[in-house]
Amino acid sequence: MRRVVITGVGAISALGLNHAEFWRRLCLGESGIGPIQQADVSTIRFKNGAEVRGYDPEQYFQPKHLSFMNRFAQFAVVAAREAVKMAAVKWTPELQDSTAIVTGSCIGGRGSDEAGYRELFTYNRNRVHPLTIPLSMENAGASHISIEFGIQGPTFTISTACSSASHAIGQAFWMVRSGAASMAITGGSEAPMFYGGLKAWEAMRVVSSDTCRPFSADRSGMILGEGGAMLVLEPLETALARGVQPIAEIVGFGMSSDAFHIIQPKQTGPEKAMRSALRDARLDPKDIGYINAHGTATSANDQVEARAIHAVFGERAGTLPVSSTKSMHGHTLGASGAIEAVATVLALRDGVLPPTANYSKPDPACALYVIPNVARKQVVEFALSNSFAFGGLNAVLAFRAYRS
Amino acid sequence: MPETIEQRVIKVIAKSQRIPLEKVSIDSSFEDLGIDSMDSINILFDLEGEFDIQINDEQTKQIPRVREIVEGVTLLVDAKEKASHES
Numbered sequence: 407m408r409r410v411v412i413t414g415v416g417a418i419s420a421l422g423l424n425h426a427e428f429w430r431r432l433c434l435g436e437s438g439i440g441p442i443q444q445a446d447v448s449t450i451r452f453k454n455g456a457e458v459r460g461y462d463p464e465q466y467f468q469p470k471h472l473s474f475m476n477r478f479a480q481f482a483v484v485a486a487r488e489a490v491k492m493a494a495v496k497w498t499p500e501l502q503d504s505t506a507i508v509t510g511s512c513i514g515g516r517g518s519d520e521a522g523y524r525e526l527f528t529y530n531r532n533r534v535h536p537l538t539i540p541l542s543m544e545n546a547g548a549s550h551i552s553i554e555f556g557i558q559g560p561t562f563t564i565s566t567a568c569s570s571a572s573h574a575i576g577q578a579f580w581m582v583r584s585g586a587a588s589m590a591i592t593g594g595s596e597a598p599m600f601y602g603g604l605k606a607w608e609a610m611r612v613v614s615s616d617t618c619r620p621f622s623a624d625r626s627g628m629i630l631g632e633g634g635a636m637l638v639l640e641p642l643e644t645a646l647a648r649g650v651q652p653i654a655e656i657v658g659f660g661m662s663s664d665a666f667h668i669i670q671p672k673q674t675g676p677e678k679a680m681r682s683a684l685r686d687a688r689l690d691p692k693d694i695g696y697i698n699a700h701g702t703a704t705s706a707n708d709q710v711e712a713r714a715i716h717a718v719f720g721e722r723a724g725t726l727p728v729s730s731t732k733s734m735h736g737h738t739l740g741a742s743g744a745i746e747a748v749a750t751v752l753a754l755r756d757g758v759l760p761p762t763a764n765y766s767k768p769d770p771a772c773a774l775y776v777i778p779n780v781a782r783k784q785v786v787e788f789a790l791s792n793s794f795a796f797g798g799l800n801a802v803l804a805f806r807a808y809r810s
Numbered sequence: 811m812p813e814t815i816e817q818r819v820i821k822v823i824a825k826s827q828r829i830p831l832e833k834v835s836i837d838s839s840f841e842d843l844g845i846d847s848m849d850s851i852n853i854l855f856d857l858e859g860e861f862d863i864q865i866n867d868e869q870t871k872q873i874p875r876v877r878e879i880v881e882g883v884t885l886l887v888d889a890k891e892k893a894s895h896e897s
Binding site: 474 | 828848854858
């Protein structure tokens with residue numbers, strides 16, 4: 407089996423239009439959460455979200471191409487371009503032929519569906535925009551990346567709610583590790599800020615009316631976020647032969663299903679996914695120095711995740727650094743696994759662990775060391791990134807710092 | 811003087827494709843204008859809105875030039891006006 411490294415990352419999020427800005431603000435503990443501007447929220451109980459600000463689509467895409475791209479697909483391509491540029495990929499016909507693209511998205515372009523339904527049901531028109539189907543399909547992000555770079559290898563999209571991108575990265579990792587693909591572009595993107603979608607989240611009563619405070623006793627729910635992140639994965643030996651400095655190594659992937667409830671989480675599922683990622687990486691729990699938690703700031707997730715971490719890490723669970731960066735970039739749903747994977751690999755690269763922002767009060771039910779509010783300078787060799795989804799589907803990635 | 815159907819069709823095509831108005835003429839072919847099959851579906855959508863007509867799938871199979879579109883739209887607009895006089 408081949409060792410697999412990450413040679414490029416790209417991110418567009420509420421914290422900025424590229425990964426450098428994302429990382430700079432994460433390390434400062436700055437939150438990108440603010441009043442939602444893309445939809446009229448006057449009749450919605452929550453008003454805040456983590457929206458991408460200052461993004462002008464025409465700066466990135468030709469007007470003609472934009473009519474074919476929902477915002478979520480644009481984010482996929484913007485992040486992929488950045489990752490490919492950072493990895494200094496030189497496309498050859500052989501590489502285009504054998505590169506894989508695996509993306510995750512929960513909602514895809516459903517905002518375009520909504521625009522069509524509004525025509526039908528609100529304005530009583532009898533037709534919708536002719537591109538509604540290709541705009542809304544969840545694989546649009548993967549397809550647009552493929553078209554952008556001429557990549558003809560295995561290309562597909564995984565939709566497992568909030569674990570989508572972690573499942574995608576895990577599949578891409580296994581494909582590169584086994585030799586099924588010579589390189590992979592993988593991650594996720596999401597654009598959930600449209601009225602009907604926000605109403606559906608409101609109805610679930612899991613969104614905070616102010617901000618996201620993971621693991622804090624006064625937490626009041628999640629904050630929805632949008633954006634996208636992509637990683638370039640390739641074998642270590644290929645990266646070294648190309649003279650490209652790896653950012654970090656990806657060493658393990660584990661997944662599981664709670665087999666319990668369509669919404670309520672259960673400790674055994676996340677626990678099994680973490681153990682499975684450790685086993686895949688041939689690691690012991692004591693090797694792990696940082697966990698980027700799922701940490702949605704809902705009452706149920708944070709308690710269950712804390713219990714699962716205690717079950718896996720035993721006595722170390724109270725002191726092992728764990729943070730939820732959702733406190734800053736929001737819960738980007740099907741993109742969250744990718745955005746948080748980028749945070750995790752940059753933490754390993756720089757020896758800086760991003761904090762859990764907005765943390766005010768310890769909760770005995772979440773007895774973890776959450777790196778409250780201020781980043782921690784600490785060189786760590788191995789880290790996990792957790793993603794747990796509605797439907798009880800769990801995906802955990804394991805990363806290792808790369809030291810040349 | 812009100813705009814002719816031809817002028818309105820050309821405007822719709824130019825706007826939909828985001829190309830300069832002067833590039834589109836009655837004799838332009840879709841190929842000349844770089845319009846592919848998906849683009850033409852967008853144009854048909856915009857024409858339906860502009861003229862308040864319905865263009866059937868069968869009527870859209872062969873539209874190589876702007877001239878055919880103007881002719882087709884003219885037929886549909888005439889039929890619509892006739893129907894509204896009769897009712």
